[in-house]
Amino acid sequence: MLSERQVFLQHIAQTSDSPLLLEVKSASGMWLYGKNGEKWMDLIAGINVSTLGHCHPKIVKAVQKQAETFMHTLVYGELIMSPQTQLAQLLTSILPAQLQQVYYTNSGAEAVEGAMKLAKRYTGRPEIVGFHNAYHGSTQGALSLLGDEYWRNKFRPLLPGIRRLHYGQLADLGQISTHTAAVILDPVQAESGVTVPTKEYMQALRKKCDETGALLILDEIQTGMGRTGTMFNFEQLDIVPDILLLAKGFGGGLPLGAFISSQEMMNVLIDNPILGHITTFGGNPVSCAAALAHLKELLEGTYIQDVAKKEALFLERLKHPAIRKINHKGLMMAVHLDNFENLKKVIQAGLQKGILTDWFLFESEAMRLAPPLIITEDEINWACGQILAALDEVYPS
16 A cells, blocks of 8 residues: 555655655644654745644634535625625725725636736736746746746746836836836745835836836735735835735635725726636635634734734844845745755754745745744744754854
């Protein structure tokens, strides 16, 4: 009889030749548990998904209750279902007046695809502007936006009409024109190693979009849901996007994304053609129930307010000769080392010491830290101690 590991290697499609091969049997709070008593503190939250940790009791209860009621039916714009309507009502109540209609999707990549279609349909323009070192998903349209040739080259031909700017550089904004349907970017560029633009740059971008009639799409798939110290990062920038993208942490641990805009913009998906964007599972009732419980807990607790002091504690504790710099915005950090080979050794040493970390697509010498917001000060101190011990092992003095 094949072991579970053998089944995984033989029948689960692999995306690298060196998977971690951790056999996870359960998870709770900050921790993943293995079948032989191992445990690992999850310092990446499933890549910014498990904002309130694993198996938060209120989310689990909401999922169980909804699963007992109904799990699936037609989800897009025909049937009225309380999990969808309650989530949309609560979500839009904390968003600006321009962002009042929600289109639910399965994932962040699908939210990107829907937003691209909406922008082209609403403006009637052909061009989408993205950025170098940007990641917006792996589907064909999202991949066309992806800002690194290594990752996209083997999947050509891609979508035409894509222009890329250098993130954070004011001089590049002149390339946005009356041919541009939309500009899409992360308000903090995650996969380049947590690159934080200035507030002045983001406001200049908003102004340029207003001047040219281009729509501003903010991809808050990683930065949203409190990750950077406010529910949405754009709140810190004194700007409002025309289209907001959510996913990852939005679903409370279940698959859910959304693109959000005004009623005026969303109405163009109603006709010419009818069913301008459709989905089979986007807005699944169980996922919406989980997301609703998750959002309520974020709003009722102090998780988001506590982000800044937890960020400061990480920065205070993570001091080591091997660390070249730490890029950070809230509980979204990139610990930069000297090269990828040493980083891989540090990540592996960390696993042996009970911590799960990762790297970035476009900054392969940086360690990703994006723990659940529930992490305590004692847990931060312990995790930092394990990271420093792993660094000592790889970089002996």
